[in-house]
Amino acid sequence: MRELTYGQGIKEGMRIKMLENPDVFIFGEDVGLFGGCFGVTAGLFEEFGEKRVRDTPISEGAIIGAAVGAAAVGLRPIPELMFVDFATVGMDQLVNQAAKMRYMFGGKLKLPMVVRLPSGGGVAAAAQHSQSLEAWFTHVPGLKVVYPSNAQDAIGLMLTAIDDDNPVIYLENKTLYAVAGQVEDEVKPIPLGKANIKREGSDVTIITYGKQVYDSLKAAEILEKDGIDVEVIDLRSLYPLDTEAIFESVKKTHKVVIVSEEAKRGSYAGELAAIIADECFYECDAPIKRVCALNTPIPFSGNLEAYVLPNADDVVQAIKSLF
Amino acid sequence: MKISNETIIEMYEKMVKIRKFENRALNLFAEGQFGGFVHLYIGEEAVATGVCEGLREDDFITSTHRGHGHIIAKGGDLKYMMAELYGKDTGYCKGKGGSMHIADATKGILGANGIVGAGHNIATGAALGIQYKGTDQVCACFFGDASTNQSTFHEGLNLASTWKLPVVFVCENNGYGISVSQARHQNITDISQRAVSYNIPGITVDGNDVFAVYEAVSEAVARARKGQGPTLIECKTYRWRGHFEGDPTVYRPEGELEQWKKKDPIPRLEKYMLENQVMTQDEIDKLNAKIDALVEEAVDFAQASKFPDVSSAVEDVYTDIVEEGRSR
Numbered sequence: 302m303r304e305l306t307y308g309q310g311i312k313e314g315m316r317i318k319m320l321e322n323p324d325v326f327i328f329g330e331d332v333g334l335f336g337g338c339f340g341v342t343a344g345l346f347e348e349f350g351e352k353r354v355r356d357t358p359i360s361e362g363a364i365i366g367a368a369v370g371a372a373a374v375g376l377r378p379i380p381e382l383m384f385v386d387f388a389t390v391g392m393d394q395l396v397n398q399a400a401k402m403r404y405m406f407g408g409k410l411k412l413p414m415v416v417r418l419p420s421g422g423g424v425a426a427a428a429q430h431s432q433s434l435e436a437w438f439t440h441v442p443g444l445k446v447v448y449p450s451n452a453q454d455a456i457g458l459m460l461t462a463i464d465d466d467n468p469v470i471y472l473e474n475k476t477l478y479a480v481a482g483q484v485e486d487e488v489k490p491i492p493l494g495k496a497n498i499k500r501e502g503s504d505v506t507i508i509t510y511g512k513q514v515y516d517s518l519k520a521a522e523i524l525e526k527d528g529i530d531v532e533v534i535d536l537r538s539l540y541p542l543d544t545e546a547i548f549e550s551v552k553k554t555h556k557v558v559i560v561s562e563e564a565k566r567g568s569y570a571g572e573l574a575a576i577i578a579d580e581c582f583y584e585c586d587a588p589i590k591r592v593c594a595l596n597t598p599i600p601f602s603g604n605l606e607a608y609v610l611p612n613a614d615d616v617v618q619a620i621k622s623l624f
Numbered sequence: 625m626k627i628s629n630e631t632i633i634e635m636y637e638k639m640v641k642i643r644k645f646e647n648r649a650l651n652l653f654a655e656g657q658f659g660g661f662v663h664l665y666i667g668e669e670a671v672a673t674g675v676c677e678g679l680r681e682d683d684f685i686t687s688t689h690r691g692h693g694h695i696i697a698k699g700g701d702l703k704y705m706m707a708e709l710y711g712k713d714t715g716y717c718k719g720k721g722g723s724m725h726i727a728d729a730t731k732g733i734l735g736a737n738g739i740v741g742a743g744h745n746i747a748t749g750a751a752l753g754i755q756y757k758g759t760d761q762v763c764a765c766f767f768g769d770a771s772t773n774q775s776t777f778h779e780g781l782n783l784a785s786t787w788k789l790p791v792v793f794v795c796e797n798n799g800y801g802i803s804v805s806q807a808r809h810q811n812i813t814d815i816s817q818r819a820v821s822y823n824i825p826g827i828t829v830d831g832n833d834v835f836a837v838y839e840a841v842s843e844a845v846a847r848a849r850k851g852q853g854p855t856l857i858e859c860k861t862y863r864w865r866g867h868f869e870g871d872p873t874v875y876r877p878e879g880e881l882e883q884w885k886k887k888d889p890i891p892r893l894e895k896y897m898l899e900n901q902v903m904t905q906d907e908i909d910k911l912n913a914k915i916d917a918l919v920e921e922a923v924d925f926a927q928a929s930k931f932p933d934v935s936s937a938v939e940d941v942y943t944d945i946v947e948e949g950r951s952r
Contacts, residue, residue: 326756352756358786363745363779370749370763373734374684376756378749393776397739398746405725406735407717408940442941466943541945 302485308341308478310452311417313488314459315342315379319349322377325463328355329364329381329417338383339419339478365391365416369398372412377463384430385418385472388437399468400443411466415459420448421512421562422610423476428598431606433511433562436569438470439540445493446539448472450514452482454537457491465493472539474512474562494541498550502532505620506550508573509560510536513611517560520616529620539569547573548581555586556623560616565593587623592616625839629902635677635834636893636903637911639669642693643890644912644919645702649692649709652923653869658710660722665693667832667864670889671796672697674837674859675764678845684732684750684763686743689724690796690863691736694766699731702922712929719932720940734763740801741771744780744793751789751854762790762848764841770801772815781854785822790848792841795858796831802867803875819856831859832889862887 305313318325326349327342333356336343346354357364361382368380382388388395395416403410422431438446445467449455455473462469499514500521507517514535521531532550536543551557557577561570570591577589595609646664653662665672668690676685676697687694695705700716708715709723716726727735734750737743747765754761771777772795784791795816801809812818819826825844829836837859844855862884866873897903903911938949 358779358782360779360783362776363748363783366742366745366776366780367749367752367783370686370734370746370751371753371756372749373729373746374750374753374757376753393739393742394745398737398742402727402735403943404940405717405721406727406729407715407720409717409727410729410735411943442947445942 302483304481305452305484306479306481307449307452307455308339310449310455310484311341311459311473312343312345314456315463316345317460318463319345319353324375325377325379326353326355327379327381328357328367330357330359330383332356332381337381339475341478361387361390362394365394366398368414368416369394369402369412372414373402373410377413379415379417379463381417383419385420385434386429386432388418388434395444396441400441403467404443412468413466415462415469415471417471417473419475420472421474421476422594422599422606423512425601425603425606427601431599433594435472435539435561436563436567436572439569439572444468444470445541446470446472447493447537448510448539449537450477450511450535451480453484453488454491454497456484456488458493458537460488460490461493464490472511476512491537493538494543495538496543496546497535497537498532498546499535500531500533502530502554504530504554505532505556505558505623506554507531507533507558507560507616508536508547509533510539511562513560513562516611516613517616519613520620523613523617524620529624531620544576544580547577551577551581552584555584557585558590558592558616558619558623560592560611562610563593564596565591566596568593590619590623592619625842627835627838631677632893632897632902635673635838636897637915638673638676638697639834639890639893640912640915641702641918642669642672642696644915645696645705645922646692648919648923649706650865650869661689662709662723662869663690663867664865664869665690665863667884667888668796668798668861669693670834671794671831671837671859671861672766674834675766675792675794675841677838678841679762679764682732683761684734684747686734686747686750686763686765687736688743688766688768689736689738689740690768691724691726695726695728695733695736698733700726700728700733702918703925706922706926707929710926710929711931712926713932714925714929718936718940741767741774741776743767744771744776747791748780748784748789751784751791752787754790755787760849762792762845764792764794766794766796768801769795769797769799769806769815770804770809772818773810781822781824781856784854785824788851788853790851791854792844792848793854793856794841795856797858797860798863800863800867800875805875814858816856816858824854824856826856826858828858828860831861832887832892834889834893
């Protein structure tokens with residue numbers, strides 16, 4: 302085992318594949334010389350050169366569109382947008398082009414590309430640099446969506462995502478970049494659609510991903526003192542979704558709390574609640590709860606932002622309300 | 625530029641193929657044989673033909689919602705195209721795309737596209753792929769006058785010119801963005817002027833003169849193959865039909881269509897061929913009859929084909945995941 306940060310994990314995943322496959326290359330805003338807005342690609346420009354680690358103009362439509370075109374002619378591009386919020390500018394290329402070309406063309410084209418999108422709040426970046434937009438991407442047939450919570454998963458999911466023949470949205474939480482974790486010496490690819498049970502428990506299931514895995518584990522520790530035994534599932538992959546792991550856990554605990562950083566209205570958390578209600582309604586002996594951000598844009602001022610975003614205490618409260 | 629007789633005949637054949645395919649599609653649509661949005665290219669045939677004649681088979685194109693002409697000119701098969709218009713299982717897209725989304729990766733056709741301006745960036749990406757792999761292929765990007773007001777036009781041309789990517793940007797200026805005339809949608813007359821912003825060559829040609837288009841494209845393709853970057857070629861032309869079939873075209877000034885019909889690119893080329901002994905009238909007639917037969921064969925093929933099994937609706941979303949269908 303060794304210690305790596307989440308950001309280093311993302312980089313290691315890309316680096317392994319770049320060494321292995323000359324068709325893999327990176328481009329985006331400030332990913333080259335500058336090393337990436339959050340330093341994730343630092344050193345890759347020096348190692349692989351300008352051809353494979355390219356700085357682009359600030360031009361999100363061109364970044365995603367160029368990835369679509371390059372993938373269509375046989376490459377495996379990894380475009381990065383500096384913040385998930387900027388995906389709005391390249392949304393046609395993601396939603397109408399990347400996600401639909403294979404289907405519209407009768408399955409005769411494949412578009413292997415991994416779109417890296419730093420997400421989430423907590424860094425005083427305000428409303429246009431702090432969103433959690435996973436619901437938009439999971440909503441669109443044709444896209445796969447992953448969201449690692451730690452360095453080991455960041456590597457394993459990246460290895461799989463790059464080898465995938467479909468467009469994969471790779472969401473990263475920007476407050477986790479510097480968080481260190483234990484990583485196996487040789488990380489294996491993690492299949493998409495395979496959740497990780499971070500903590501086993503028998504009284505209530507938390508379904509979560511990304512940064513909220515940490516909040517949820519903290520809540521579980523607090524609740525342990527109150528005699529509530531919490532299971533925490535880290536989804537890792539939002540689509541495909543490990544429904545089996547979710548249903549199994551619900552059948553065991555009969556109570557569910559879903560934790561995400563999205564604005565609650567229209568959230569992916571809501572979709573998870575609906576799936577559980579559809580398939581496991583009679584297994585639940587309490588309402589399915591969602592702990593999310595408030596339905597506001599993310600504010601700047603530290604106290605306001607902390608108030609809007611969910612935290613471990615909110616999770617504790619939600620769980621207590623079920624008992 | 626000396627153009628061989630063989631090339632001229634090939635271009636004539638392509639133009640007639642496009643015209644006859646579309647005239648037949650127009651009638652079939654009017655008969656209610658198939659539905660959907662059908663955007664016809666009649667009147668603009670010299671553009672697709674002149675451009676694709678300047679490309680190799682292993683070059684790429686991106687097309688538009690008005691794509692039949694581009695697909696045919698790049699070597700698309702009329703049978704599979706017609707079957708796709710009918711929504712049949714044997715169509716290019718197995719009935720999943722229809723008129724607006726025909727693609728054939730084996731011929732370098734990266735797809736017609738229902739989003740105005742989407743091709744600028746995709747073509748730029750295909751050219752990035754070409755440059756990355758180090759081949760001397762090119763990608764031609766077809767788009768209309770109105771799409772040059774989309775941000776994608778600027779983004780695509782900016783990136784392609786900055787990175788010297790092998791793209792030929794082909795603007796089909798047919799004078800209208802749906803119902804809005806060029807004078808009402810932009811403050812310029814010659815779209816080729818916009819090339820100045822990207823420090824690339826920009827040229828305006830008569831889009832109804834297939835030789836003019838072919839020559840301009842050949843030069844642009846040669847530059848692109850040498851790594852000298854993109855070119856913007858504006859082809860001034862006119863669409864005879866409405867934006868889509870069923871468009872009453874109330875926005876056209878009286879007499880405008882008639883004026884443009886006098887500049888029909890097909891009789892213009894016929895006249896040249898006869899005057900220069902490229903083909904005799906008899907040979908022209910025979911070629912026309914052969915194309916009529918091809919179109920009828922395509923219609924027969926489409927009509928005889930099956931509609932796709934409904935279970936296929938959930939296929940082809942991903943390479944490896946098929947979601948559950950309905951139980952009915």
